[in-house]
Amino acid sequence: MAKKREQRKAAGAGNDDLPVLHPERTAIIAGRKITVREYGFVEGLRLLPLAEPIIAGLKGGMGSSVPAFESIMGIIAKHADVAVQLMAAAADVEVEWIESLSQDDGQLLLMVWWSVNGPFYLRTAATRAVVAARAGATSTPPSSAPAMEAPPTSAG
Numbered sequence: 001m002a003k004k005r006e007q008r009k010a011a012g013a014g015n016d017d018l019p020v021l022h023p024e025r026t027a028i029i030a031g032r033k034i035t036v037r038e039y040g041f042v043e044g045l046r047l048l049p050l051a052e053p054i055i056a057g058l059k060g061g062m063g064s065s066v067p068a069f070e071s072i073m074g075i076i077a078k079h080a081d082v083a084v085q086l087m088a089a090a091a092d093v094e095v096e097w098i099e100s101l102s103q104d105d106g107q108l109l110l111m112v113w114w115s116v117n118g119p120f121y122l123r124t125a126a127t128r129a130v131v132a133a134r135a136g137a138t139s140t141p142p143s144s145a146p147a148m149e150a151p152p153t154s155a156g
Contacts, residue, residue, distance in 0.1 A: 025112045030105045036091045036112045043089070044120060051121065053079045053087060058125035059132075066122055076110070087113045 024037040039047060048055070057075035061067035067075075076083045088095045090113055101109065 023116050025116055027108060027112050029109050029112075030097075030101055032093075032097075034091050034093060034112075035108070036087075036109070036116050038116050038119060039090060047089060048124070050082060051124075053082055054086075055121055055125050055128070058121055059128050062125060062129045072114075072118070076114075083110070086117070087095075087146060090117055 024035055026033060026035045027035075028058065053077060057078065058067060058072065061071050061075065084095055084098050087093075087109060088098055091109065098106070
């Protein structure tokens with residue numbers, strides 16, 4: 001009996017791999033069924049220039065850990081026009097539709113978008129922070145100049 005349960009568990013072991021590898025979330029927002037998807041590789045590359053102010057803000061807020069949620073939301077609010085365009089791309093909706101949302105519906109879309117795509121931005125910011133830290137660090141301290149003796153003078 002235990003063997004059959006183990007076989008059933010093993011058979012379904014990879015069933016949740018797709019949502020982990022390529023997550024998406026569906027929600028009813030302003031009466032419209034919206035699916036927010038994670039950016040694909042090429043789409044993410046194309047969106048990087050647009051997302052630059054958000055990524056730079058996240059990088060600046062990264063000490064030794066991920067910035068607090070309130071800090072992240074502050075960065076997004078500071079770059080609201082960019083965030084709206086990024087949300088529209090992930091949800092395949094019009095920017096104008098997002099701009100027409102109520103406070104509650106807008107917050108719901110923002111939370112769904114961040115839950116799906118936030119890791120992309122945090123990963124990018126963290127990678128840049130590590131690269132910047134490594135660029136400024138040296139593996140060994142600089143050595144001092146070699147000591148030189150003054151040449152002997154002849155008394156003459």
